[in-house]
Amino acid sequence: MSRSPTTNEEDIEARLKNAEPASNRSRMQKDRAFRWLCIAIATVSVLVLVALLTSIVVQGVPVISWTLLSGTPEPEPSEAGMFPALMGTIWICSLCALITLPIGVATAVLLEEFKPRTKVAAWSYSLIQLNISNLAGVPSVVYGILGLTAFVSMFSLFGNATQPGAAVWEWGATYYDQFSNLGSDPFLMMSDEVDERYFLVPVENRTNPPTVPTEGMMAYENSVAGLVPVEVHVADAMGDLPTDPEVLATSIDSAAVPGRISEKAWYYFQLPLGRGVLAGALTLMLVILPVIIISTQEALRAVPSSLRDGALGIGATPWQVVWNVTLPSAIPGIMTGSILAMSRAIGETAPILIIAGIVYIRTSPQHLMDSYTVMPLQIYNWTSRPQDEFHSLAAGGIVILLGILLSFNAVAVLIRHRMQKPLS
Amino acid sequence: MKRESIFHLMIALVAITLGSRSVSAQNSGLLGRVEIDGSSTVYPISEAAASGFTRAFPKVKVNVGVSGTGGGFKRFTVGQTDISDASRPIKATEFEAAKDAGVDFFELPVAYDGLTLVVHKGNNWVDHLTIDEIKKIFTSSGAAKTWAEVRQGWPNNPIQIFAPGTDSGTFDYFKEVVAGDDGSLRSDMSTSEDDNVLVTGVSGSPNAIGFFGVAYYEENKDKLKSVAIVNPELKEPVLPTAATIEKGTYAPFSRPLFIYINARSFRRPEVRQFVAYYLKNAADLATQTGYVPLPKSVYAEAMNHCRQGKTGTHYLTKDMEKRSGAVTEIYTTETLVN
Numbered sequence: 001m002s003r004s005p006t007t008n009e010e011d012i013e014a015r016l017k018n019a020e021p022a023s024n025r026s027r028m029q030k031d032r033a034f035r036w037l038c039i040a041i042a043t044v045s046v047l048v049l050v051a052l053l054t055s056i057v058v059q060g061v062p063v064i065s066w067t068l069l070s071g072t073p074e075p076e077p078s079e080a081g082m083f084p085a086l087m088g089t090i091w092i093c094s095l096c097a098l099i100t101l102p103i104g105v106a107t108a109v110l111l112e113e114f115k116p117r118t119k120v121a122a123w124s125y126s127l128i129q130l131n132i133s134n135l136a137g138v139p140s141v142v143y144g145i146l147g148l149t150a151f152v153s154m155f156s157l158f159g160n161a162t163q164p165g166a167a168v169w170e171w172g173a174t175y176y177d178q179f180s181n182l183g184s185d186p187f188l189m190m191s192d193e194v195d196e197r198y199f200l201v202p203v204e205n206r207t208n209p210p211t212v213p214t215e216g217m218m219a220y221e222n223s224v225a226g227l228v229p230v231e232v233h234v235a236d237a238m239g240d241l242p243t244d245p246e247v248l249a250t251s252i253d254s255a256a257v258p259g260r261i262s263e264k265a266w267y268y269f270q271l272p273l274g275r276g277v278l279a280g281a282l283t284l285m286l287v288i289l290p291v292i293i294i295s296t297q298e299a300l301r302a303v304p305s306s307l308r309d310g311a312l313g314i315g316a317t318p319w320q321v322v323w324n325v326t327l328p329s330a331i332p333g334i335m336t337g338s339i340l341a342m343s344r345a346i347g348e349t350a351p352i353l354i355i356a357g358i359v360y361i362r363t364s365p366q367h368l369m370d371s372y373t374v375m376p377l378q379i380y381n382w383t384s385r386p387q388d389e390f391h392s393l394a395a396g397g398i399v400i401l402l403g404i405l406l407s408f409n410a411v412a413v414l415i416r417h418r419m420q421k422p423l424s
Numbered sequence: 425m426k427r428e429s430i431f432h433l434m435i436a437l438v439a440i441t442l443g444s445r446s447v448s449a450q451n452s453g454l455l456g457r458v459e460i461d462g463s464s465t466v467y468p469i470s471e472a473a474a475s476g477f478t479r480a481f482p483k484v485k486v487n488v489g490v491s492g493t494g495g496g497f498k499r500f501t502v503g504q505t506d507i508s509d510a511s512r513p514i515k516a517t518e519f520e521a522a523k524d525a526g527v528d529f530f531e532l533p534v535a536y537d538g539l540t541l542v543v544h545k546g547n548n549w550v551d552h553l554t555i556d557e558i559k560k561i562f563t564s565s566g567a568a569k570t571w572a573e574v575r576q577g578w579p580n581n582p583i584q585i586f587a588p589g590t591d592s593g594t595f596d597y598f599k600e601v602v603a604g605d606d607g608s609l610r611s612d613m614s615t616s617e618d619d620n621v622l623v624t625g626v627s628g629s630p631n632a633i634g635f636f637g638v639a640y641y642e643e644n645k646d647k648l649k650s651v652a653i654v655n656p657e658l659k660e661p662v663l664p665t666a667a668t669i670e671k672g673t674y675a676p677f678s679r680p681l682f683i684y685i686n687a688r689s690f691r692r693p694e695v696r697q698f699v700a701y702y703l704k705n706a707a708d709l710a711t712q713t714g715y716v717p718l719p720k721s722v723y724a725e726a727m728n729h730c731r732q733g734k735t736g737t738h739y740l741t742k743d744m745e746k747r748s749g750a751v752t753e754i755y756t757t758e759t760l761v762n
Contacts, residue, residue, distance in 0.1 A: 075472035075712060166504075178456060180693040198453040198693060222453050222483070259692025261456040357461065360471045360488035362478055371487055381490070384618050385468070386643035386714060391620075 056402075060395035068396050072362045073378065077389035082397055085378035087364030088277070089346065089404065092374055095281035096288070096345050097338075103285070104292030105327075105334060107132075111293075112300040113322050136290035144351030147283030152355060154272035172268035172367070176200040177211040177258035179219065182237060182251050195249050197221060199232055206260065213252045268367040275356055276369035283351045288341035295337020299330040328419065335416040339409050346405050349376040375401045454481045456694035461489035462496025462509030463593050465637055466681045468713040469535060470509050473702045476709070480701070484694045493593035494518075497684075503527050506689035507699075510682045511537065511593030513739030520744075528687035528735040528762070532703065532726040533718055533751050535710035538638035538664040539598060539677040541651040544630045549578045552652040552661035555602070555676070561585070561633065563603045564610050571631065585610065586625040586634030589617035598635060601676050605746075623648065638664055639714030653677060669716040672750050680718065680751045687735045703727055722755055729757075736762030 071081020111129060116122040149155055158168035167173075181197045199219035201211045211217075213234045220227040230250060235241055237253040273279040303326050311321045358373050359381045365372045375397060382394035460470050467490050474486035491499065493510045500508035501522040514522075514531070522529060541558070543550050549571065553561075557574050560566035561583060571578040587609070588594045599609050616622055619636045626634040627647035641650050641664070652661035655675050668674040683702065689695045702709075703726055707717035728734070738759045739747050747754060 072475075073471065074475050075468065176455075178454075178693055180454075180696075196453070198455070200455070222455055224452070257691045259456060259694065261692070261694070263455070357491055358487050358489045360460075360467075360474055360486070362474075363485060384464070384620060386619070386640045388643065 056395055056398050059392055060397075060399035063392045063396035064399060068393065069400070073360055073381075077387060077393055080382075080390075080393055082375060082378050082400070084361045084364055085373045085375045085397075086400070086404075088361075088372035089375045089401075091277050091365050091372065092280050092284060092352070093342060093346055093408065095277065095368075096284045097342055099281060100285045100289055100292055100341070101338060104289050104338075105296050107289075108293045108296035108300060109322055109327070112297050113326060114318065132290050132293050136294060139350075140287050140348055141350040141354065143283055143286045144354030147279060147286060147351060147355050151273045151279040151282045152275055156272075158272050167270035167274065167369075168272065170268070170270035172265040173206070173262045173270075174265075175203040175206045175260060175262050176220075177203055178261050179211075179213065179232070179252045179256055179258045181232075181249060182235060182241065182253055197249055199230060199250075199252065200227065200261075201258065203260065206262070210258050210260065213254060213256055213258075264367055264369070266367050268369055270369050274369055275358075275371060276367075277365045277372050278368040280352055280355050280372065280374075283355050284345045284348060287348060287351060288345050291341040291344070292337055295340070296330070296334045299333025299337065300326060302333055303329045331419040332416045335412050335419070339412045342408055342412070343405055346401070346408065347376055349374075349380060352377060375404075452481075452483055454694055454697060455483050456692060457485040457487065458507065458689075458695055458698050459487055459489075459505045460507040460509060460683075461491050461499050461505045462507075463493040463511040463681070464490045465493075465511040465537060465593060466509035466534070466683065468639075469681070469706075469709050469715065470507075470683070470702075472709045472713055473698070473705065476705060477698050477701045481694070481697060484698070486698065492591050493596075494591065497521075500529075500684060500686065501525055501527055503686065503688070506686050506692075506695050508684040510684060512597050512679070513682065514684065514737050516740055516744040516746075519737060519740060529737075530685040530687060530690065530699075530726075530729055530735055531737050531739075532683050532685065532699070532729070533680040533722055533755060534683055534702065534706045535681045536669050536678050536716040536718060536751075537681055538669040538674055538716065539594065539635055539679060540638045540641040540664045541633065541635045541653065541677075542626050542641055542648040543633050543651055544626060544628075545647060545649050546630050547649060550633075550649075550651055552654055554654040555656060558602055558653075562587075562598075562609050562613075564608050567610065581631045584625075584629050584632040585613040586622045586632060587613045587615050588619065588622065588636055589615050592617065594635075594637060597679050598677075637714075638669070638716070642714055666716045670719070672752075678716075681715065685730075687733070690730070699730060700727075703730070719752060722751055725755055734760055736760045 067079065068081050069086065070083050071079060072084060073082065074080040111125060116125050177200070179199045179201065181195075181199070199221055201217065201219045203211065213232070215234045217232055217234075219230055219232050221230045233242065233247055233251045234254045235248075235251040237255065242248050242251055270276075273282070307325050307329065308321050311325045312318075316324070352374050356372060356374075356377075358371050359377055361371060361373050379394045379397040379401065382390040382397065385391075458474075460474070467488060470488045474488055478484060478486055488509075489496070489505075493512055496505070496508040496510065497514065497518045499505050501518055502525050508529075541553065560568040560574050562585065568574045568583065570580050570582050572580040574583075587598075595609075595615075599607075603609055614625060616625075619640045622634045622636055623640055623644045626632040627644070633651075641648060650664055652663045653674065654661050655673055657675070658673060662668050662674045664674050664677070669678040672678065683699075685695070685699055690699065703723055706723055707720070710717045734757060738754050738756070738761070740761050741747055742761055747759065
């Protein structure tokens, strides 16, 4: 850095003078040998990749079926599918991209384009820079543990040290006390004569004491048409039971203790975040943020300074320079970094295993706090089963995962292609 | 290829119509969710139960996690989960943690697992092993390096050992039976959390020995040979089969698998229904997933425990000492400690 260009040139000249004169032939030979070495190394790595891909495709493609795509995990391999895991992966990765890209790009722009003027600011900038470059090398399991304390239980700031992740503040949930009628208790052997029916009593506050069944209490029944009001009767299970089957079907044991359940709307939100989709996406954000920041910085650095100088010269503010000149020309480079980062996020298992841990789930996430599973977890689960059929299902899952990865990348490549403009 | 995919599509359509029919016919009224976590050994049984149950009660969400027996109990004893899968009984420390957090629970055995010792298919010298010989092979104090050191007349080849990971309930159980509470297993074994890796390891070397649940042996019979274990009481070698595990003659390596149910969650109708489904179908679910059903009387006793609210564990004494023995003897009301 300290050397001026002239000394550099002199240096090279001196070195060229000192270099031993070699015959033209041996120089050419060395050149050729080096080229063959490069070709050989490239061929070996491409061959390994081709072998891996072929073995996965050969194993996986025959089991790919509509069932595998749209089904739920089942104990019978021929009926098993990975729809919940597929949806979980799409949710997690889209959320993660939505959160990470703006934050990562903004950080990189701040560090690259708005250089500090004061000493203190410069010092804090370099501290941030050092942190980011070190964070890129941290194993992802560590981020999983960090995510568990930071997002799932939020450092127990909301005062629930005994039950990490349980909702303290929430929005969008309706609570009910669920009673079963006398006929449906599986531990009273009379289920055959009376229809099983379940009644819901709305609860104002989730911390209310359990509802005590009272005669003539209004309850709702969950049916195809939604919640239907029903009048329930109260009977003593140990004493005489009503004989009218209609009445018996709507009778609740006087000593019954209801189960508190909740219906959550699509906009349901809680603090701390719990083991939900959002906590998972935020944890993956931690994993890929350093990669995105660093690659964005590189892309911004690659924009020739003559462009910035030109824009500043015609009177643009620094903000206008960034928004109209630097960022648009850096987008192809930013997209390359983001593609790599997102591919990592899709395949990441360790942090998700710590945050979610759930492998059998039948539904796709319904709201940001819902429990979920992702494809790598489902694949891992299938590979560890004894039955061979599950192993080929896992291979099919890998092919689907690859497909999703490629389609994510295709979108990014498309954006990159659209944005690419000659710089001069 | 094309014909096949159309065939798959038809199967899917049939499945969807069948599924929707059962939805409308069944109990769509019951809502709620059941949270399960714990042992990877019990997981297939719980998955099968969850799958069958949600066919009958489609609006109930059943989530099953795999954190290992210890990890499952960690969440269970603070009340985070409704049901904990366990491949060994609850430990005194976990029991006390549950007590401190005010968590009462039901302990329900659901199936047997026969811990199977396997050798390479071409291994023609090992016909049976006694407990003492197993100790020689697996404990750090026994430390037999070659097969000749285990029994006279066996070849002078080095033994290669493949064992499940130290976090698994299977490892814990094997260690307790073979090395006792104070002893330790050898540290120079190849270990893996994935039992399929162990299968590959043992089937790849003629001098190898390993152990895992009976389901993995049943699926890999063509590559492996199971070893008969000399029953300490009968003094004769017994092979692990469904019959010997159920009768209890495959000792001491047949172990019961459990589910633990939070008593507070058990009040919820959806958890009650799920547990009832689990217990009623446990024998079928066990067979379907490669395990061995328990005697019917044990399931009936478990039903009784639930109905009468008998919470607590059978595998600890009042002084928090471990209790061991056959399920049929231990799983009674008299031994219940709460």
